[in-house]
Amino acid sequence: MNALYSLLFVFLLVFIPLFGVGLGHLNTIFGVCIPMTAFVIFILGFAYRIFKWGKSPVPFSIPTTGGQQYAYDPETFKQSKWDNPTNGFQTFVRMALEILTFRSLFRNSSASLHEVKGEPVVAYASAKWLWLFALLFHYSFLVIVIRHLRLFLEPIPFFVNGAEFMDGILQIGAPVLYQSDLLIIAGLLFLLFRRLADAKLRYISLVNDYFPLFLIIGIAASGIYMRYYAKVDVIAIKELTMGLATFNFHVPANIDVSFYVHVFLVSVLLAYFPFSKLMHLGGVFLSPTRNMPNDSRIRHHVNPWNDPNIKPHSYEAYEKDFGPMMAEAGLPLDNPENAKGTEEA
Structure with missing residues (x-):
């Protein structure tokens, strides 16, 4: 039911710009007012969450580790430097591996219950599929965001042209099919199917777990439809987006309604982002279980809130x-x- 509610809500969001622009002719509302408002909410909400997390005191060393700690006999017990860091450089490498390659997710495993000779036995197995499709989704999303910068910048930076060239290097169809469009859909469908197919995961999944998946699927699907089927006027769209970037607002009259559906769903995502689980984008950098070295046996950590009158x-x-x-x-x-x-x- 949580998945159904989320899906119905996304469908409702699609109909809002369809009626608002198609029947109400509220092009300026959906082309300027709503996107700008959503962007302001995103910036202020993101900054507020980061500021609030940054103020949270962390008096002790509490990293989550996954390997051998530094030992006084390093020849016998080899330290796992990137999983159990003890200094700043090792911690930086660990964070980089986590953010860029999802290192901890690579160790994901599945648990299942089996009967052996009438006795229940728990079996564990490696499950790399989640790591792979999560990696495909996140990097495809990043490439798509970089490609869209060409709509807001003039002249277009070299890295945007480079990302677009590499994304369409297979030169399939006209207009050129981008690999990121296919990979992001594949990654999203896997993440959705995983929640629906796994009974244990489905039991603990809430509306706020399904809604971002359906919303981003809607954004990707509307973008694909707009590019390959509706074939909207890109020149007119860039005129609008450049107006947003320069605060010289102008809404051309010859833009297909599918563009407004796409922009409205993106606006909903931006406004929803700072108040959802998607904030792990910024939260991962401030997680004390990740960004701290495990030096509790090397350095004495003192709680700064300790009452000086109370002796240890x-x-x-x-x-x-x-x-x-x-x-x-x-x-x-x-x-x-x-x-x-x-x-x-």
Whole structure:
């Protein structure tokens, strides 16, 4: 039902510009007002979330690790530097690998329950498909965003032309078919199918898990339709987008309604982005479980909120205070003399 609600809501969003532009002729509203408002919400919302996360205190070293920690005998126990970093450079490499290659997702595994001789047995297996299609989706999305910069910049930067050339290097069809258009749809459909097919994942999936998938599928599908079927007037679209970029707003009259559907869905995504799980785009850089070195055994971390009037209670002092009770309970003592207790105890 959560998937159905999300799908119906995206269909409703598609009909809004269809009626608004097709029947209401509100071209300026859907071509200028809504996109600019969505962009402002995106910038302010993104900055607010980053600022709020940046203010969150992290007094202790709490990284999530996935390999051998630095040992005092490094010849015997080889440190896994990129999974268990102990300094700034190793942490930087770990973050770069995580952001650029989804390193932690590469270790994704699946768990399934089987019966062996009448006994339930849990089996684990490698599951690289999620890593692969997530990588395809994110990089395709990045290439598409870079390609769209040609609509907002003049002259067009060399890296935009380079990305567009490499994306259409196979020279399939006219207009040229971009590989990123196919790969982003493949990645999105896999991520959606994974949520629908896996009963465990489907059980914990909410509307805000399905809605971004259907919304981005709608954006990609409307863009593909606009380019390969409606074949909209690109010159008129660039005239509009350059007006948005330079605040010299002008809406040409000969733009197909499919463009406004595409722009409206993108505007919804921009406005929704800072308040959704999609904010992992910025949050990954501020995650203390990723961006901190694991040096808790090398450097003493002191909580800055500690009350200076409250002295730390060492284990030695703890054992002196509660030695008789620990001995009575059968707990081992570092110093057997503490079993006798003190006058205070």
